[in-house]
Structures are given as C-alpha cells and as structure tokens.
Amino acid sequence: MSKRIVLFGGTFDPPHIGHLLMATLAAEQTEADVWFMPAPVPPHKQGQVMASLADRKDMIRQLISRSTGLSICDIEESLRAPSYTVDTLRVLRDKYPAYSFSFLMGADSLENIQTWKEWETVLAMTDFLVAAREGHDLTPVFSELRRASSHFQYSLLRMPLVDVSSTWIRQRVIEKLPLCGLVPFALEEKLREIYVK
Numbered sequence: 334m335s336k337r338i339v340l341f342g343g344t345f346d347p348p349h350i351g352h353l354l355m356a357t358l359a360a361e362q363t364e365a366d367v368w369f370m371p372a373p374v375p376p377h378k379q380g381q382v383m384a385s386l387a388d389r390k391d392m393i394r395q396l397i398s399r400s401t402g403l404s405i406c407d408i409e410e411s412l413r414a415p416s417y418t419v420d421t422l423r424v425l426r427d428k429y430p431a432y433s434f435s436f437l438m439g440a441d442s443l444e445n446i447q448t449w450k451e452w453e454t455v456l457a458m459t460d461f462l463v464a465a466r467e468g469h470d471l472t473p474v475f476s477e478l479r480r481a482s483s484h485f486q487y488s489l490l491r492m493p494l495v496d497v498s499s500t501w502i503r504q505r506v507i508e509k510l511p512l513c514g515l516v517p518f519a520l521e522e523k524l525r526e527i528y529v530k
C-alpha cells in the first residue's frame with residue numbers, strides 16, 4: 334500500500350491557529366504526515382501577498398515546532414510562478430511514485446476549485462480533506478462537484494469551526510490589537526515587524 338501524505342497548500346500570510354488545528358486534526362484523523370506547502374506566488378492572490386516566502390516559511394516553522402507529523406514541503410519554489418496545483422501534483426507524483434497525496438483545504442477553497450487551472454485533472458489526481466468554514470455551506474459544493482466529476486473524492490475534517498483568517502490577523506496587527514494566541518506568542522513581535530510598515 335502507498336504511503337499517504339496530506340498536502341496543505343496555502344499562502345500562510347501569516348499562518349495561524351486555524352491552520353495548526355486543521356493540520357493537527359488531519360494528521361490524527363488520517364494517520365498520515367501533513368506537509369505545509371506555502372505557495373511562493375498563489376495563483377488567486379497574485380500581488381496581494383505581504384510577507385516574503387522566507388518569512389512565511391519561518392512563521393510556519395515556528396507554528397509547527399512542537400508538533401509531530403507536520404513539516405514543510407518547498408516543492409513549489411522549484412516551479413514556475415504562479416504555482417498551479419495541477420503542476421505541483423504532477424511533479425510530486427514523479428518525485429514520490431510510492432506516495433499517494435490528499436489535499437487539505439477549507440470550504441472557501443473547495444467552493445472556488447472550478448476556477449483552478451485544469452481543475453478536472455486536479456480532481457482526478459487527488460482526494461480532498463475539507464474543513465468547514467464560517468459562511469461557506471459545503472453541502473451544495475459537494476453535490477456540484479460530485480455532479481461535475483466522477484473522480485471527485487472527499488471527506489470532511491472533523492473540526493470545530495474556527496472563524497479566523499490571515500486577513501483578520503494582519504488587520505489586528507496593523508491596528509496594534511492583541512492577538513491572544515491566534516498565532517504563537519513567540520511570533521507576535523515578528524508579525525509586527527512584517528506587517529507594520
């Protein structure tokens with residue numbers, strides 16, 4: 334049987350407690366390793382990313398420093414930007430022929446997947462582990478994707494709703510408001526350096 338890896342693609346600008354909980358629960362529930370895969374240039378957020386890739390990777394490293402089974406995959410650094418998931422999956426399949434890859438994402442990402450490059454191929458190349466997200470009803474999304482592709486395979490991550498986002502955290506940093514553990518306390522100073530110009 335092939336070794337299963339859960340890929341957790343994202344911008345992580347910054348990574349936060351929602352990401353850590355998702356990855357931790359995904360590792361527990363699948364018994365697979367979870368690879369955080371920061372996008373150097375995320376296709377749908379081009380021109381919007383505030384922190385450098387090096388800073389985003391440093392922050393992920395600190396976020397997962399006490400966790401087992403969670404690591405960083407920097408494969409997208411070697412690909413042409415922006416990093417489209419279909420291309421990443423092809424490269425990973427070639428590089429790790431003995432592994433099978435699942436993709437971890439939030440409901441908002443799955444909702445938009447039909448806007449991804451070669452989305453039907455993406456659906457055929459991986460299965461999805463999906464976390465619910467406030468304001469995004471997954472029921473119609475699952476039905477639409479089941480209808481659209483016979484390859485669509487998914488499971489719902491068992492996780493309480495954690496209604497936080499990188500955008501909201503950046504805003505709090507800029508407004509000098511407390512972060513109360515939304516990111517590890519050791520990272521708060523770094524966030525101020527990165528996001529408060």
Ligand SMILES: Nc1ncnc2c1ncn2[C@@H]1O[C@H](COP(=O)(O)OP(=O)(O)OP(=O)(O)O)[C@@H](O)[C@H]1O
Nearest residue numbers: 343344345351438439442464466495497498499500
């Ligand atoms: N609180 C959360 N609950 C569920 N899924 C989440 C949560 N935060 C992020 N995700 C998911 O994790 C993946 C990577 O997220 P990303 O790095 O874009 O952070 P984000 O918080 O979604 O950023 P933004 O503020 O731009 O929405 C995406 O698939 C996103 O849907």
Ligand SMILES: O=C(O)c1ccc[n+]([C@@H]2O[C@H](COP(=O)([O-])O)[C@@H](O)[C@H]2O)c1
Nearest residue numbers: 342343344372375376377417418449450
């Ligand atoms: O391949 C695409 O067309 C595509 C379009 C949008 C997002 N993605 C991937 O989805 C993941 C989450 O992206 P984001 O923008 O929500 O941080 C990340 O790995 C992106 O590369 C991929």
